[in-house]
Amino acid sequence: MFSTDLIEAARVSKSWPFQEAQRLAKRYPNGKTAADGSPEPVLFETGYGPSGLPHIGTFQEVLRTTLVRKAYEIVASTGGAPAPTRLVAFSDDMDGLRKVPDNVPDKALLEANLHKPLSRIPDPFGKFESFAAHNNAMLREFLDRFGFEYEFVAASERYSSGAFDDALRGVLRNDQAILDIMLPTLRAERAATYSPIMPISPSTGHVLQVPVEIVDADAGTVRFTDEDGTVIEQSALGGMAKLQWKVDFAMRWVALGVDYEMYGKDLTDTGIQSGKIARVLGGRKPEGLIYELFLDANGEKISKSKGNGLTIEEWLTYGSEESLGHYIFPNPKSAKQLHVGVIPKAVDDYWQFRAAIPDQSWDKRLGNPAWNLLNAAGEAESGAGETLPVTYALLLNLVGVLGADATDEQVWSYLGNYIDDARPEAHPALAVLVERALAYNRDFVAPTLVKRPPAANEAAALRELDARLATIDPGTSAEDIQTIVYEIGKDETFGFDTLRDWFRAQYETLLGSEQGPRMGSFIALYGIDNSRRLIAEALAR
Numbered sequence: 001m002f003s004t005d006l007i008e009a010a011r012v013s014k015s016w017p018f019q020e021a022q023r024l025a026k027r028y029p030n031g032k033t034a035a036d037g038s039p040e041p042v043l044f045e046t047g048y049g050p051s052g053l054p055h056i057g058t059f060q061e062v063l064r065t066t067l068v069r070k071a072y073e074i075v076a077s078t079g080g081a082p083a084p085t086r087l088v089a090f091s092d093d094m095d096g097l098r099k100v101p102d103n104v105p106d107k108a109l110l111e112a113n114l115h116k117p118l119s120r121i122p123d124p125f126g127k128f129e130s131f132a133a134h135n136n137a138m139l140r141e142f143l144d145r146f147g148f149e150y151e152f153v154a155a156s157e158r159y160s161s162g163a164f165d166d167a168l169r170g171v172l173r174n175d176q177a178i179l180d181i182m183l184p185t186l187r188a189e190r191a192a193t194y195s196p197i198m199p200i201s202p203s204t205g206h207v208l209q210v211p212v213e214i215v216d217a218d219a220g221t222v223r224f225t226d227e228d229g230t231v232i233e234q235s236a237l238g239g240m241a242k243l244q245w246k247v248d249f250a251m252r253w254v255a256l257g258v259d260y261e262m263y264g265k266d267l268t269d270t271g272i273q274s275g276k277i278a279r280v281l282g283g284r285k286p287e288g289l290i291y292e293l294f295l296d297a298n299g300e301k302i303s304k305s306k307g308n309g310l311t312i313e314e315w316l317t318y319g320s321e322e323s324l325g326h327y328i329f330p331n332p333k334s335a336k337q338l339h340v341g342v343i344p345k346a347v348d349d350y351w352q353f354r355a356a357i358p359d360q361s362w363d364k365r366l367g368n369p370a371w372n373l374l375n376a377a378g379e380a381e382s383g384a385g386e387t388l389p390v391t392y393a394l395l396l397n398l399v400g401v402l403g404a405d406a407t408d409e410q411v412w413s414y415l416g417n418y419i420d421d422a423r424p425e426a427h428p429a430l431a432v433l434v435e436r437a438l439a440y441n442r443d444f445v446a447p448t449l450v451k452r453p454p455a456a457n458e459a460a461a462l463r464e465l466d467a468r469l470a471t472i473d474p475g476t477s478a479e480d481i482q483t484i485v486y487e488i489g490k491d492e493t494f495g496f497d498t499l500r501d502w503f504r505a506q507y508e509t510l511l512g513s514e515q516g517p518r519m520g521s522f523i524a525l526y527g528i529d530n531s532r533r534l535i536a537e538a539l540a541r
Helices: 004-010 016-025 056-075 107-111 131-146 155-161 165-173 175-185 188-193 245-256 265-280 312-318 321-328 340-359 369-376 392-402 408-415 428-448 456-469 478-490 499-511 519-526 528-540
Strands: 042-048 085-091 151-154 197-199 213-216 221-225 231-235 241-243
Touching: 004 056, 016 056, 042 056, 042 245, 056 085, 056 131, 056 312, 056 321, 056 369, 085 131, 085 245, 131 151, 131 321, 151 155, 155 241, 155 245, 165 175, 165 197, 165 241, 165 245, 175 245, 175 265, 197 221, 241 245, 245 265, 312 321, 312 340, 312 428, 321 340, 321 369, 340 369, 340 392, 340 428, 392 408, 392 428, 392 499, 392 519, 408 428, 408 519, 456 478, 456 499, 456 528, 478 499, 478 519, 499 519, 499 528, 519 528
Parallel strands: 042 085, 085 151
Antiparallel strands: 197 241, 213 221, 221 231
């Protein structure tokens, strides 16, 4: 049950998921009802084309849709009870494979099966019954890992089982009206062979883009010329045909009763034309958000076939599930670059926002990425305010000093200098990040790490730091050590124009990086004696 304060705040919140939910609530002022007047859940949908391996751009659509769904359940709640909703994750695995992705094995196998439905092409990885099944499984594995509530629907099952047959008859009956919408948007060459429905060749199994004559719409019978020149008359029902993309989009909106679906700005025109087709088919376009696309490190659009973006597995090798969600949350209408360099900040930012939740008003809380992510996972109350004893940035600095061959056991040994009960079992969230920090250091930090020799004034300041550290107790707090660091940097004797110059000198000479942690925290974590050895190595350099 939702509190009155939460519901009231949600209905006026400026946080983007709640803005979307407020707009969707206007679609059904009295709640969604079935034809017989009984209550019916509002249906959210996300679409996925399994022509390549799923990437984070695929995942983000499910995440963002889930955030809107959970916001809607609050905004449209009745008597404090969540408004009923469903989320369908739809895979368009009846689509024909147009080109072989760059990042898969056994390309010859896929080459030999071009133009067949993805669900009818062997899996080049040799693990599943089809290429689509492999890619669908990868997506579902991560969605399940994150704890999403969703219903997975495959186009191949709906087409082949006949579940879409009535909707397909509607397309056949309205063939000319759909052509009137689509043909003006197509180039002359494309328009010459365009048909809303694409039959599947009985001889090759290919999805055909050829002119189609409707023989009997109610029976679902069509006539077309096959690839070998044979005129074929066959049913378009039961998996014997596939709809063109924009027509398919509209058909499933109507067939499934979709109320909300977001998509990228590259599908803006698709949304317009599909909305018109949905009206022809007797339905209406869902509400939805048009979001900006993810870019790679070079500012280029991420492509499943190119494989130029981070995969879900790559992010989770170096960062946490929560950090991925945190990075995705803000400003969906602004493009974001997606590369390994953004992961460390995303990890620490997530935990900073999570720690702030208990002290925030509902207005601030509803705009907090961490609260929205916890709410989506059903943990808004239990997870609020939890903190990490060590930041990810500090972990990276520690393992950077330990080297590429650092081990999990070594890291936890050093953590014992800084936190109580330094065991993975006692700090499960930190244990995940220790593992990820070791991988990030091994693959991206250690190979490029260069510690420069200190300049004369920097060497003098480091000698002073070493002398001060020699006089303090090994258990001295991070804050007290930080005070010593500040005092040295402020001492005009050492000639630093700003404290920042002093901090940078320590980062570059002791840690081999341009940026770093609060040195008091690092020294407390690494240990006084070990830190003095670092200083000695820098001075000897």
